[in-house]
Amino acid sequence: MVSIRLPYLGSAVQYGHTCVGLCSLLVTLLFVLLIRQLAKQRRPPGFPPGPSPIPVIGNIFSLATEPHVFMKKQSEIYGQVFSLDLGGYSTVVLNGYDTMRECLYHQSDVFIDRPSLPLFNKMTKMGGLLNAKYGRGWIEHRKLASNTFRYFGSVQKQFERKISEECMFFVDAIDDHKGKPFNPKHLVTNAVSNITNLIIFGERFTYDDHDFQHMIEIFSENVELAVSGWSFLYNAFPWIEYIPFGKHQKLFRNAAEVYEFLLLIIERFSEGRNPQSPRHYIDSYMDELDQITTESDSIWSKENLIYSVGELIIAGTETTTNTIRWAMLYMALYPNIQEKVHKEIDSVLGNGKPPSLEDKQSMPYVEAVLHEVLRFCNIVPLGIFRATTQDAVVNSYTIPKGTMVITNLYSVHFDEKYWTDPGTFSPQRFLDSNGDFVRREAFVPFSLGRRHCLGEQLARMEMFLFFTTLLQNFNLQFPPGIVPNLTPKLGMTLQPLPYSICAVRRQQ
Numbered sequence: 036m037v038s039i040r041l042p043y044l045g046s047a048v049q050y051g052h053t054c055v056g057l058c059s060l061l062v063t064l065l066f067v068l069l070i071r072q073l074a075k076q077r078r079p080p081g082f083p084p085g086p087s088p089i090p091v092i093g094n095i096f097s098l099a100t101e102p103h104v105f106m107k108k109q110s111e112i113y114g115q116v117f118s119l120d121l122g123g124y125s126t127v128v129l130n131g132y133d134t135m136r137e138c139l140y141h142q143s144d145v146f147i148d149r150p151s152l153p154l155f156n157k158m159t160k161m162g163g164l165l166n167a168k169y170g171r172g173w174i175e176h177r178k179l180a181s182n183t184f185r186y187f188g189s190v191q192k193q194f195e196r197k198i199s200e201e202c203m204f205f206v207d208a209i210d211d212h213k214g215k216p217f218n219p220k221h222l223v224t225n226a227v228s229n230i231t232n233l234i235i236f237g238e239r240f241t242y243d244d245h246d247f248q249h250m251i252e253i254f255s256e257n258v259e260l261a262v263s264g265w266s267f268l269y270n271a272f273p274w275i276e277y278i279p280f281g282k283h284q285k286l287f288r289n290a291a292e293v294y295e296f297l298l299l300i301i302e303r304f305s306e307g308r309n310p311q312s313p314r315h316y317i318d319s320y321m322d323e324l325d326q327i328t329t330e331s332d333s334i335w336s337k338e339n340l341i342y343s344v345g346e347l348i349i350a351g352t353e354t355t356t357n358t359i360r361w362a363m364l365y366m367a368l369y370p371n372i373q374e375k376v377h378k379e380i381d382s383v384l385g386n387g388k389p390p391s392l393e394d395k396q397s398m399p400y401v402e403a404v405l406h407e408v409l410r411f412c413n414i415v416p417l418g419i420f421r422a423t424t425q426d427a428v429v430n431s432y433t434i435p436k437g438t439m440v441i442t443n444l445y446s447v448h449f450d451e452k453y454w455t456d457p458g459t460f461s462p463q464r465f466l467d468s469n470g471d472f473v474r475r476e477a478f479v480p481f482s483l484g485r486r487h488c489l490g491e492q493l494a495r496m497e498m499f500l501f502f503t504t505l506l507q508n509f510n511l512q513f514p515p516g517i518v519p520n521l522t523p524k525l526g527m528t529l530q531p532l533p534y535s536i537c538a539v540r541r542q543q
């Protein structure tokens with residue numbers, strides 16, 4: 036009996052020692068990680084002040100609801116340039132027009148980078164275009180996209196005709212609802228994404244292409260998830276990748292699915308290509324891939340093609356769609372403003388002629404409404420995170436090279452120094468006493484400097500043509516007794532919560 040029990044006791048003692056050893060190793064490891072994290076949270080000398088961070092997670096939790104509003108409030112306490120700690124990432128937040136112009140315009144080359152966050156790194160390896168680090172890769176991808184967008188898009192009169200055609204498909208699809216309530220989100224998304232599709236793939240997709248729609252849906256879900264608490268936590272503690280639950284896992288699954296889909300359609304649309312005679316963005320990119328001769332040309336790759344196509348689709352769709360959805364919502368909310376829009380459209384396009392870009396000059400009120408929607412609704416309230424390429428000095432604070440920078444564009448559009456009563460929706464602020472359109476300096480929905488929005492010109496064309504065609508044909512109103520919730524849905528972009536609207540055919 037004894038000889039049986041002794042070895043058992045021996046292994047139990049050994050097991051106990053191993054457990055104690057492992058526990059103390061774990062405690063030591065956690066202690067080292069904690070010290071490392073706390074050291075990362077110390078503000079560098081000369082850094083802007085800001086609210087006190089909670090140990091380890093910093094100010095992440097303060098960003099849970101309306102981060103742009105929270106940041107504007109903090110700027111009233113700490114000044115237009117202040118700092119936050121995002122789980123060990125010392126971050127500078129820029130607020131107000133004066134600061135934004137000083138940093139993004141006058142020091143454009145300093146504030147031009149993107150931060151090397153684990154999430155961006157996992158999504159696009161800091162390549163592609165929108166998330167690319169500042170350097171030859173970004174410069175060349177931006178040049179290719181700008182040239183392609185100009186070549187296949189804005190310079191061609193034929194392209195304007197194609198947008199007008201899409202506007203008619205859009206009107207027909209709205210007509211199918213026969214004035215009954217419907218949620219316009221999917222229709223607007225389909226119509227708007229087709230304009231970018233024309234440039235990227237040379238073709239539009241039909242409104243019942245469920246595969247493409249599903250891709251856009253999960254991609255835009257990722258735009259939301261990218262600024263969720265889980266994403267900030269992932270950036271601070273990338274090892275949570277191994278925790279099998281949480282919104283970051285959903286984000287990774289969506290991203291993998293989008294990547295696979297893009298790979299397939301890129302292959303489909305590059306079939307039958309003639310080198311050096313591009314039909315669309317993909318062909319133009321393939322021509323660059325053909326030119327690779329040296330190692331330094333590795334900025335061009337199949338992977339970067341997929342990333343840049345994905346970024347162009349989502350950057351072009353999510354933003355313009357949300358602007359048009361807000362515009363529809365505000366027209367139904369303010370029938371007096373809608374009536375003035377109708378009057379102007381009827382006086383310029385009296386005979387029911389479809390609008391063209393030339394008509395823009397004669398429609399200052401429509402322009403004022405669209406500008407006010409962009410100002411008031413703040414489609415991309417915090418821009419896209421930037422980073423510094425070298426040490427910078429702003430308002431006598433020192434910002435070291437590589438610091439993450441948040442551009443609070445919302446604070447510019449609500450900057451009391453430049454806007455009277457900014458909390459009121461008033462297109463009138465973009466008109467002079469003669470009713471002519473006036474540009475306003477502190478209007479920055481597309482951001483500023485060399486890294487400003489690449490699609491600004493295209494977005495302006497789309498917004499004008501879609502909005503004018505829509506209002507030329509329909510009267511927008513809410514279903515009887517329904518008052519929509521105006522609180523925005525949070526994400527990288529601000530979009531309206533789902534709402535129903537009735538588009539009633541106008542008598543012409």
Ligand code: HEM
Pocket residue numbers: 164165166177231346347348350351352354355358414415418419420421442480481482483486487488489490491493494
């Ligand atoms: C109303 C519509 C739009 C708004 C409000 C908007 C706004 C913005 C903003 C604020 C940025 C961040 C710039 C920065 O880093 O500071 C941006 C970047 C960008 N936008 Fe837009 N955008 C719109 C439409 C479009 C369209 C139609 C396209 C093209 C298809 C597009 C493509 C891009 C790209 C590629 C970038 C990244 C530029 C880079 O990193 O170099 N955007 N946009």
